[in-house]
Amino acid sequence: MPARPPRLVGRRTELESIIQALTGAAVTVLIEGEAGVGKSRLLREALHTHAVQARGPLVAMCLPFKEALTLQPVVDAVRQARTGPAGIEFTALTGVLRPLFPEWAHELPPDPGPLGDAGAARHRLFRALGELLEGLGIEILVIEDLHWADDATLGFLLFLAAEHTRRVSLVLTYRPEEVPAGSALRSLAARSTAGAGHVRVRLAPLSVSHSAELVSSMLDDEHVSDAFARLLHQRTEGLPLALEESVRLLGDRRDLVRSHGEWVRRTLEEISVPPTIRDAVLERFARQPPDVRQVVRAAAVLTEPADESLIAHISALPAPRAMAAAAAALRSGTLIEQAPGRIAFRHILSARAVHDDIPLHIRRALHLRAAQALEQTKPTPLARLAHHFREAGAGDRWCHYAERAGDLALASGDYQNAVVMMQMLLAEGELPTEAVVRWCQKFPVFACTGYLGGTDLIRTLRSLIDDAALDVVERGRIRLQLGRMLVFTGEYGAGVAELECGISELADRPLEAVGAMSALAQPSEPSLSVAEQRRWLDRFTELARTTLPPEHRLRMLVERVTAMLGMGDPAGWKVARQIPATVSSPRDAVELTRADMNIGDAAIRWGHYGEARQRLTIGHRAAVERGLLRMRDLGAATLIHLDWHTGAWEGLAERAAAAAADAGDEPVLRLDTSLVTGHLTAAAGDLDAAADRLLDVLVDSRARGVFHTSLETAAALARVRLAQGHLDEAMRVTEEGWHAMLRKGVWLSAAYIAPIRVQVLVAAGRQADAVELVSAFARGARGCPAPLLKASLATCRAHVIDASRKPARAAAAWAAAATAWETLPRPYEALLAREAQARCLAAAGEGEGAHALLVATRDGLRELGAGHDADRLVGTLNSAGPKSGSRNGRRGPLGYGDQLSPRELEVVRLMLAGLTNPEIARTLARSPKTVAVQLKSAMRKHGVASRTALAVSVVKAGIEPAVPMEEASWRGLADQQQVQDLLLQVMLGDPGAES
Known part of the structure; x- marks a missing residue:
């Protein structure tokens, strides 16, 4: 007797929670579990209930193609809803959807044109797509197998989930064990655990009793013997898909019999249950008639649900035989009808098992027929065509569609997909020279944040440079891209060498070389001294002045200001005043936002905290309004960093954690927020956790060449190690940081490392070395009037004077340092300086003044949120009360006394x-x-x-x-x-x- 489809068992609680969620306000539902555990079946059961079905849910699935299509599942869902946008009122924004829906182009508004920032283009696309969903009246969007989603799809879902006014519920299924490291899906899953509007369902394998119930539902609800149920559960580990395939296979073998009202096997020991789903699927497949096998293979090649006529065409069977074979496959349960007129495998695992078992020559022929058939469809399914032509071995057609899919990925800000496409094309495509250069110049280098996710692309570009078919200009263009990638991936020396060589090769094309010169002038590059970068900056400035067209000048002015301020050049502030307050073009609006962000960040390093807050707030607001996602997030992270410095600590740890969770694969965001977390952890007194966190940030910031961050982190780590009593490690960390600063020659950055370096030297009894360092610092800082340098230098001097055992002078020095920190303002550093001042006052016999200052300092630390330091001072105050004998004297005339008028x-x-x-x-x-x-x-x-x-x-x-x-x-x-x-x-x- 053929086995029936199984009932849903063991999932009542989960089913009820999903139905309840989907019949209320907009919600995000995540269903997670391993392959074959029953996510899709549970979802289908929920969607088929009357209350949910009435809301018109749309279902799409992500496919396991290397050539993933940007936003493919969302686009598929929209196309299911409507054949066109007629009758729907849209704003001009939806014109950006034309590349995704080319068949609707004549009904959509005009394309609003490109933006200068890829992040802005991506955000604009997300807003337009959200507007489209709302205009279509879509209430429930279901996407299955989200672990295979492209980066843009995940970004859009994050965008939707964060919208407070959204009307669309999201239902997402995925396998946690297959989510790639750094995937935005992790952020989406993490975000779904907090607050209302989120339901998270985790499916586990079935128990023995539920396994028996599932098997019984497939066998006329007859009882299944306990011994048989236990055996099946042991062999399938309770996975519903494995149970179903095993029962069907045992039925095909005629291994099941009924005895005394229950299903048993004549001899249990003889039952052979396949250990994997793949084994069960392939054995069942081998038992099918030839025509059924051919149709099933065609369905496996397509992977996704398709109509019978397409599957029949791919199978190459005559239409009547193909239709009969498809009907037989449906009756046997090998295939199912997932939607009216569209059939597919019940589970992707089954499809993959059959696909991978097809002999190569047959598989290629099937893929070629699939590609040729899909080529006739409108709109053109770019990623599917790239996939099928590649599997068919048709390299030229594969390259054609892969490049078109890559262009769509770039336009949508889907950099991960663009990287995959470019690597495959350059490594395997055997492209003509002009195509290689064209693709290299398209590639967004800033997508190489971190370590590029692997070095195959870099290795490929290196091999291309050695191609004798390239002329000098072509080689220079590729070399510049390679140099930028090497810098992004931490190979600074090699990157600089490639950039310099590329500039030489493009000597007759200054407009192309000027961007590389600008990159070499940025002080964040750790392998070049500031003197070398100054030479590149001068060369870049002159070239930009004489050759750049007007539309590029604002960008290069921003680059120049950023470089100058990073070098500690006071003239950079005068150049910054040349940046206009308002602009008219969208390109310049992006550059103006970038200027505010860069200058705000530089202002933090100079100690101009008021200007930093003003610039960053304006820039962050503009980034939000213009949809500049990366700038928005960088601005938010930099404001968090500023709040640490200025003492706005309330809720800061939570903000830093949220920003880190949203950082995804953006390393600068993670470094900044992790550094602030390390600072706060140290201030809270958890020194071990702070040391671990700061060490991670230090290693990562050095590897990524974020120079200023590495020095600030080294200083924070050394302070923690000194507090822990690890003087040797504090000495090593500060020595590495100080010598890195000396090699670089940016004395502005010494403000971070110098005070703790002096403190460590004094603690080690090396006062002479400390005095020499302070003198060198003072000479190096000459001409750089940064308030942060003044406060840092005052602290260094206070440490040295404190070590001279002249408490009255030391108290005055600490007072000067505290005043300098208070002026910024930097309250935590100021309060620590006041504590040192009080200690010196007490040593000088100023007991009452010392006690009063300690009380004020304790209260200030407590108000700031530095409870650990405040508690430490409580102990000091309890052990030494106020002393008499303070010397209070006034000199000077009456009126202002000894104070200046x-x-x-x-x-x-x-x-x-x-x-x-x-x-x-x-x-x-x-x-x-x-x-x-x-x-x-x-x-x-x-x-x-x-x-x-x-x-x-x-x-x-x-x-x-x-x-x-x-x-x-x-x-x-x-x-x-x-x-x-x-x-x-x-x-x-x-x-x-x-x-």
Whole structure:
């Protein structure tokens, strides 16, 4: 007796939860489980209920093709819903859907044109597709086998799932064990576990009793013997598909008999149950008549559901015989009707088992017939044609359709698919030279974030460069792409060499070479010194000025500003003011957003936190409005980093974790958010976890060449190691970071590593080395007026003076450092400096002042969220209460006492900026005599007799220059550096300096 299709058993709870979810508001339902566990069957049962069916669910499936079509399952679902968009009102945005729905082009709005940013194009496409779903009235979108989905499909589903006003419910099935590392599906699954509007169903294999029930449902509901049920469960591990295939096979063999009202085998020991689904499928397939086998093979080649006429054509059987064979396959359960008029295998595993067993020559012929038949269909199924022609061995036709599918992937921002297509074409396509160059120039290099997911593409490009058929220009074009890829994948030296060689080969084509010059000028490149990059920047600037057409100039201006600010060049801020506030073209709007992001990021490294927040907020808002996804996410991550520095810690750990989850395969996002998480973990007192996290970030940032991040991470890790008592490791980490900074020559980045390096040297008893480092730092920082450098240098000096065991001077030095940090503001560093100041005050006999300062510092740390540090100070306060004997004295005249009056402060701050008395008088519209009187009054209040001594004293008090240092004269900068050097000598007790 033929076995019946099995009932759904053992899934009542899961079924009810899915039905309930799909009959309410928009929801995301994820059904996960291993192959053959019954995900599709459970889903079909839910979709066939009246309440769910009334909402018109659309079902599509992802296919296991290497040549995945961008957004293929979503496009398939839409085409199921409507044959065209007639009668639906759309905005102009939906014109971007023309490449996905070419057959609808005459009814869709005009294409709004390309965007300069691939991320923006992708987001615009997602918005248009969402609008299309809503316009079609689609309420439930079902996509099966999501582990095979292309990157764009996953991005669109993430986009839909995050929409608060969406009307479409999503139902997604996938195998967790087959989700690739770094897949956006992991983010989608993680996001679905939080809050309302999400249902997650995990299917496990059936129990013995449920296995017996399933088998019984296939055999007229007759009872199955316990021994037989246990044997089947043991051999199939409770997988419903394996149970079904085994029962059908045993029926085909006539191995099942009924005895005393139950199904048994004459001798259980003789029953041979195939150990795998593949074995069962192939044995059943071998027992079918020849015509049925030919039809089943045709269905296996197609993989996806298809109508009988297409399967008959591919089988090459006469139509009557093919139709009869298809009917027989349906009766036997080998194939099923998945939708009216469309038949396929019940499960992809069965299809793959049959497909892989077909002899090669027959399989190629079947694929060729499939490709030739699909070539006649409209719209052209690009990825399917590429797949079938490739399997058929028709290389030229495969290359044609693969390139067209790759173009669609690039237009949609589906970089993962584009990488796959390019690698296959270049490695196997035997393309003409012009096609190779064309494809190389199309490829988005920034898609190579991380390590490219493998090095086959790089190896392929290297082999192409050696092709004698290439001329010099063609070789140069490919070499530039290879150089960029090598830089992205961490092979910096090799990448730089290829870029330099490519620039030489494109000497007669400056417009093509200028982008590579710009890349070599960026300070993030760790293998070039800042002097070398300055030469590339000068060359790039001159070339851009003389050869670039107007439409490219804003982009190159942004590149120049980014390079200059990254190098620590104050002139970069003046060049930044050349960037216009508004633009008219979409291309320039993207560049303006990028300018805000880059300058905001640079402002953090300079310590201009107010400007950083303003720039990043504007840039992030523009990125959101323009759909620039990558810039949006980078802006959000950089704002998280800024909030760490400025003390906005409330909810910061959760924001960092959410940003990391959304980062996908974008390494810069992961590094930034992981670094902030490491900082917060250390501040919370979990030093072991912080060290692990920071070490991972350090290794990754060095491998990826993110120079500034690597130094900040090294500093944070060394601080943790020092707190743990691992002085040797802290010494090693800071030494590596300091020497990397010296090799690079970007003294701006020394602000991160120098303070902890000095602290470690002092802790190791190497005071002379610490003093030498501070002096080198001061000399190197000369001419770079970054507030962060000032605060960092003040902290370095405080460590050195603290080690000299002169507590009163050390307290003053720590006060100056704290003031510098507070000015930024950087509250955590400031509070730690205040703690050191209090310690030194106590050592100097200022007990009351020390106690009051410790109490204020404790309260500040607690308010900030640094509970571990606050608790540590509680112990200090409990062990030493306030002491008497503090020295409080006032000098100077009444009125402002020993404090400078506002008018005196104006004069002193201009003096610190390097202005002479006449220059100060002109600036303030006062007479030179008045300025001289006010300076003398300031000297009297500070107890000094010269301008230099006054400068030393006011710098110790934390007073800053009046004008931005980048606008001060070089003479003023030199004077200021002399003041800083004198200050260090004074604090170290050099009597000659004070004179």
